[in-house]
Amino acid sequence: MSITVVGSIAYDRVKTPFGERERMLGGAATHFALAASFFDEVNVVGPVGEDFGDAELAVVATRGTHIGDVERVPGGKTFFWHGEYGWDLGSRETLATELGVFADFQPKLSEPSSQADVLFLANIQPDLQREVHEQCQAARFSALDSMNLWIDTARESLVGVIERVDCVILNDAELRQLTGKPNLLTAAREVLSWGPSVVVAKQGEYGAALVTADSFFALPAYPLETVIDPTGAGDTFAGGFVGYVARHVEQGLGDQVLRQAMAYGTALASFNVEEFGAERVTRLTADEVHERVGELRRITHFEEAPVELTT
Amino acid sequence: MSITVVGSIAYDRVKTPFGERERMLGGAATHFALAASFFDEVNVVGPVGEDFGDAELAVVATRGTHIGDVERVPGGKTFFWHGEYGWDLGSRETLATELGVFADFQPKLSEPSSQADVLFLANIQPDLQREVHEQCQAARFSALDSMNLWIDTARESLVGVIERVDCVILNDAELRQLTGKPNLLTAAREVLSWGPSVVVAKQGEYGAALVTADSFFALPAYPLETVIDPTGAGDTFAGGFVGYVARHVEQGLGDQVLRQAMAYGTALASFNVEEFGAERVTRLTADEVHERVGELRRITHFEEAPVELTT
Secondary structure, three states: OEEEEEOOOEEEEEEEOOEEEEEEEEOHHHHHHHHHOOOOEEEEEEEEEOOOOHHHHHHHOHHHOEOOOEEEEOOOOOEEEEEEEOOOOOOEEEEEEEOHHHHHOOOOOOHHHHOOOEEEEOOOOHHHHHHHHHHOOOOOEEEEOOOHHHHHHOHHHHHHHHOOOOEEEEEHHHHHHHHOOOOHHHHHHHHHHOOOOEEEEEOHHHOEEEEEOOEEEEEOOOOOOOOOOOOOHHHHHHHHHHHHHHOOOOOOOOHHHHHHHHHHHHHHHHHHOOOOOOHHHHOOOHHHHHHHHHHHHHHHOOOOOOOOOOO | OEEEEEOOOEEEEEEEOOEEEEEEEEOHHHHHHHHHOOOOEEEEEEEEEOOOOHHHHHHHOHHHOEOOOEEEEOOOOOEEEEEEEOOOOOOEEEEEEEOHHHHHOOOOOOHHHHOOOEEEEOOOOHHHHHHHHHHOOOOOEEEEOOOHHHHHHOHHHHHHHHOOOOEEEEEHHHHHHHHOOOOHHHHHHHHHHHOOOEEEEEOHHHOEEEEEOOEEEEEOOOOOOOOOOOOOHHHHHHHHHHHHHHOOOOOOOOHHHHHHHHHHHHHHHHHHOOOOOOHHHHOOOHHHHHHHHHHHHHHHOOOOOOOOOOO
């Protein structure tokens, strides 16, 4: 199996209560690839500017990720995001977004990228997501992320892509906004009625929930005392989730596989937030990932032990 | 075993996006007792006014709860709370709080109430919680709830009571505020260092987390499409949690017992929010509770199925 991801490769300027970085490697495709590369071959599709460093490109290529479709635009500037987090990391403010080479991005997928078995459309303009989706006819499983900006400004296009993918991965607030349904379960079921068979609601520090036609599953985030920088946690989650799915898509995606995918996504995301940007996941080991999935199971497991109740 | 709860018995005026009630039975002690009475004998301690109805008193006495220490104050007015919830029920505004008979409340516990094995100090002024705690020398397990008002205005008194109880049950935001620690796990461990052996962080629609010296457990809320009124959900949770604990306090409270207590608390709270005030839990059956605990286990359970990861 192989996975193609299309999305941003970026420089981020980030300030959290625990420090700051002036210009660190970021972007949804970067975080996704660093996680998904644990599971399968990953092809990254996205543009960077002339200012993008070889060292950063080497990080994107960690664990064998293919970077042949990372297009370096002559004279262009790499996508740049500047944000700052509040004291409990629960809120963040975007101080600047400079599209740079993303402003004129026209995705052109090479043969290996377009022949991937699994596709992840990271958060970019929905029409671009649709173009990439159309170029990937071989994909047996496709998932997408999006954001409030596109729900506000390009909802129709976004719904058009959602109708074509198998899985939607959004923050719970975005699911509510997208559907106009205040209840999370109702919102998720509304999205299922448009076509996808899987909806994942990311809930930040509270974890994530999985909704399918006949099942519901929720998993808390892994508890950490040291959270340094949440940037990229959602894309790292998606990389773990979609990566695990890619390894099982051939034999079919039962409920247990999707739940395990949630656990791997959650474990990977928990490492991501322990340090700035992609620093932690870049040097993460397979053993660490497995161990944390085991811990996630232990902290969520309980035996049923009914007691007699007064009637 | 028997349980004593001290706290408010109230009339609530509540508006949610799904309707309103002008004057319904409420109060922390009411909601706690309705849940805890499934597990054990409950003694309710608290004042009501001359305006308090016999029908409402009969509801407080559901499933055999003792109301001998519900003091009806001649000429007094029952505690009254008026609040309104936002569109997704995640936020609420308090429009009025009239203390009524609570303004001059001096807890006087009868022999059965003061001899209880388990004590729950619902959210009242911390000095009153301490007086009740001192009258209950026989309690083998005591827990308390509180709120931002007391953290703001009576923090020293509150910490003084916390040092004396076994278990603290607070919203996660209150734990952060109480300790000044933005990280939930750090905040919970700070509270453990003051004396209690168990901290429960209520997280509203996201569920609840349990922190002890050597264990962490988190359980999502039960997913519901129909949430009508969250009022009393936290006290209902506490009633289920403390009730289950009361049934096991004699043989000792291991990690699994506390986790099962979390499940019972979560199940009971999920019924509470399905209708206004205490309406649903008043007519709830034991079978319904057991069934929902079973469902909670199913929606949180996953098998570990490690895959080989790229190194």
